[in-house]
Amino acid sequence: MKVIKFLLEKEFRQIFRNRSILMLIMVMPIIQLILLPLAANYEVKNINLSVVDHDHSPYSQKLISKITASGYFKLTGYDQSYKDAFHLIESDDADLILEIPNGFERNLIREDEQKLLVAVNAINGVKANLGGAYLANIIRNYNTDIRFELLPSEKFNQVPMIDITSSNWFNPFLNYRVYMVPGILAILVTMIGGFLTALNIVKEKEAGTIEQINVTPIKKHHFILGKLIPFWILGNIVFIIGLLVSWLIYGIVPVGSLTLLFGFIAIYLLAVLGLGLLISTFCDTQQQAMFIMFFFMMIFILMGGLFTSIDSMPDWAKTVTRFNPVSYLISVMRMVILKGSSLHDVLPHLGVVALFAIGLNSWAILNYKKAN
Amino acid sequence: MSETVIHAENLTKRFGDFVAANALTLEVYKGEIFGFLGANGAGKTTAMRMFCGLSIPTSGKATIAGYDVYRQTELIKKNIGYMSQKFSLYEDLTVLENIRFFGGIYGLSNAQLKSKSDELITQLGLQHEAKKLVSGLPLGWKQKLSFSVAVLHQPKIVFLDEPTGGVDPVTRRQFWDLIYDAADKGVTIFVTTHYMDEAEYCNRISIMVDGKIEALDSPGNLKKHFQVDSMHEVFYQLARGAKRGE
Numbered sequence: 001m002k003v004i005k006f007l008l009e010k011e012f013r014q015i016f017r018n019r020s021i022l023m024l025i026m027v028m029p030i031i032q033l034i035l036l037p038l039a040a041n042y043e044v045k046n047i048n049l050s051v052v053d054h055d056h057s058p059y060s061q062k063l064i065s066k067i068t069a070s071g072y073f074k075l076t077g078y079d080q081s082y083k084d085a086f087h088l089i090e091s092d093d094a095d096l097i098l099e100i101p102n103g104f105e106r107n108l109i110r111e112d113e114q115k116l117l118v119a120v121n122a123i124n125g126v127k128a129n130l131g132g133a134y135l136a137n138i139i140r141n142y143n144t145d146i147r148f149e150l151l152p153s154e155k156f157n158q159v160p161m162i163d164i165t166s167s168n169w170f171n172p173f174l175n176y177r178v179y180m181v182p183g184i185l186a187i188l189v190t191m192i193g194g195f196l197t198a199l200n201i202v203k204e205k206e207a208g209t210i211e212q213i214n215v216t217p218i219k220k221h222h223f224i225l226g227k228l229i230p231f232w233i234l235g236n237i238v239f240i241i242g243l244l245v246s247w248l249i250y251g252i253v254p255v256g257s258l259t260l261l262f263g264f265i266a267i268y269l270l271a272v273l274g275l276g277l278l279i280s281t282f283c284d285t286q287q288q289a290m291f292i293m294f295f296f297m298m299i300f301i302l303m304g305g306l307f308t309s310i311d312s313m314p315d316w317a318k319t320v321t322r323f324n325p326v327s328y329l330i331s332v333m334r335m336v337i338l339k340g341s342s343l344h345d346v347l348p349h350l351g352v353v354a355l356f357a358i359g360l361n362s363w364a365i366l367n368y369k370k371a372n
Numbered sequence: 373m374s375e376t377v378i379h380a381e382n383l384t385k386r387f388g389d390f391v392a393a394n395a396l397t398l399e400v401y402k403g404e405i406f407g408f409l410g411a412n413g414a415g416k417t418t419a420m421r422m423f424c425g426l427s428i429p430t431s432g433k434a435t436i437a438g439y440d441v442y443r444q445t446e447l448i449k450k451n452i453g454y455m456s457q458k459f460s461l462y463e464d465l466t467v468l469e470n471i472r473f474f475g476g477i478y479g480l481s482n483a484q485l486k487s488k489s490d491e492l493i494t495q496l497g498l499q500h501e502a503k504k505l506v507s508g509l510p511l512g513w514k515q516k517l518s519f520s521v522a523v524l525h526q527p528k529i530v531f532l533d534e535p536t537g538g539v540d541p542v543t544r545r546q547f548w549d550l551i552y553d554a555a556d557k558g559v560t561i562f563v564t565t566h567y568m569d570e571a572e573y574c575n576r577i578s579i580m581v582d583g584k585i586e587a588l589d590s591p592g593n594l595k596k597h598f599q600v601d602s603m604h605e606v607f608y609q610l611a612r613g614a615k616r617g618e
Binding site: 002003005006007009010013014017018207208209211212213214215216217218370371372 | 424425426427428445446447449450452454456458459460461462463464465469472473474476477478479
């Protein structure tokens with residue numbers, strides 16, 4: 001145990017002596033937590049709409065004003081022909097074209113039926129999907145409005161209708177920040193912990209200092225612990241900073257128990273640091289370690305359920321996410337912070353993450369060779 | 373002679389088809405200064421790493437301070453000091469912090485660390501640099517510090533891999549004073565060098581060519597055997613036949 005004391009003393013001296021890294025560790029989470037949630041917003045606004053109105057009737061005018069009044073659409077073109085409007089899509093100035101045919105009002109009243117054409121620029125899939133859906137919704141509403149107007153009320157009553165009222169649980173105002181902040185914090189903790197540990201040991205390999213360590217009778221697990229503990233502490237500090245930032249800036253106060261949150265992070269960090277250590281035992285240069293870590297981070301982030309829901313991934317991708325520690329942390333963060341889940345609820349997650357921690361660290365110790 | 377501290381028999385290390393060290397057989401006695409000579413790429417560092425437990429031999433037998441190089445590497449490490457060719461103390465720690473760290477790893481107590489540090493700092497004349505970062509020291513001082521750290525835990529044998537490479541003549545002389553000092557205390561010195569004047573300081577030397585030990589004796593006997601006046605000539609006669617080189 002005395003050996004570990006000397007290892008920690010040395011490691012902390014080096015960390016505190018390297019001011020730029022220390023600043024990065026402290027400032028990076030603050031800036032990213034302020035910046036990213038503001039940008040990472042799923043809500044689609046300012047959809048550029050081009051209208052081709054062949055009818056020029058009061059009814060078509062009413063439809064257009066109903067669409068623009070919704071706040072989601074920006075009328076960027078009012079063209080004479082579909083061809084003209086399509087040029088706007090080609091130049092990316094329009095996301096949607098709504099074509100109102102000649103005789104829109106007449107057909108609607110006389111024949112009780114009329115078709116509209118909506119053309120969608122599907123390059124930006126999210127915008128196209130949501131824009132199309134919004135527009136369809138508005139047109140349906142408009143349709144109901146006209147039926148009110150045109151049909152006598154007693155007749156209208158005969159048409160059964162299902163009216164849906166939804167209530168949003170755990171995030172009543174559908175505030176995306178509340179959803180994103182815990183996820184982003186999860187990624188930050190993972191990145192800082194993983195990269196720091198991976199690069200640290202490889203740096204010792206590059207400098208040759210590890211050779212001087214390997215020629216001492218130091219025990220492998222002592223050496224690994226001496227590397228693990230300092231970065232574990234740093235990871236916890238980053239997490240605390242992150243929680244403070246999300247409280248001060250976004251007013252997010254965990255609904256669930258803080259103890260549970262810290263307990264989970266404690267075990268989770270062991271898993272991530274274990275991965276960093278394991279990578280470092282395979283690499284000889286910081287470049288190699290950096291690229292391998294980056295490879296994992298990309299997968300962890302994009303398949304972690306931060307930006308895209310894991311539930312809507314194909315089955316094979318879901319299987320991959322089961323091996324992604326970040327996905328467990330993101331979901332536990334959201335569960336505990338937003339929903340107030342208890343230990344009982346997150347126990348399966350905790351179990352898997354603990355297995356990761358044990359597995360990765362044991363592998364790292366086995367793979368760390370004092371002699372070759 | 374006195375007890376044997378390094379005993380090697382047909383010790384071999386292969387990297388694929390390449391035989392870095394080929395059937396090395398040698399004995400080194402307690403308190404001896406043993407010079408381990410050879411051209412670049414002859415396999416000196418490989419051999420030394422096997423003796424230090426940093427590299428596991430492919431075949432052959434060897435014991436270091438009585439411990440087996442295959443099974444008892446950690447016991448070997450307790451009893452040896454090693455100074456690698458490349459400076460490998462922590463540049464971002466001070467002189468004192470380096471001494472404290474490595475002393476601590478070897479299990480020295482706080483009191484021992486304190487007295488050892490003071491003793492070393494005085495011996496090396498580093499009183500003013502004790503609290504400065506090692507990165508700022510000139511190479512000669514760094515090498516002297518490395519040596520002192522390598523003998524900090526009073527090992528039985530200390531392995532020095534080209535300890536005086538790139539160091540000025542005055543500092544080299546001082547470095548050898550440190551070596552003699554340690555040898556006088558009974559520490560066995562196993563040293564590689566390219567300087568033939570340094571070879572003359574050794575009790576016995578071996579010369580490695582292309583992975584094999586081609587000669588092993590005292591400098592005087594070697595000169596007699598090859599009928600030349602200097603170690604330089606001995607080395608030249610043996611090493612010019614070498615096929616390897618960097």
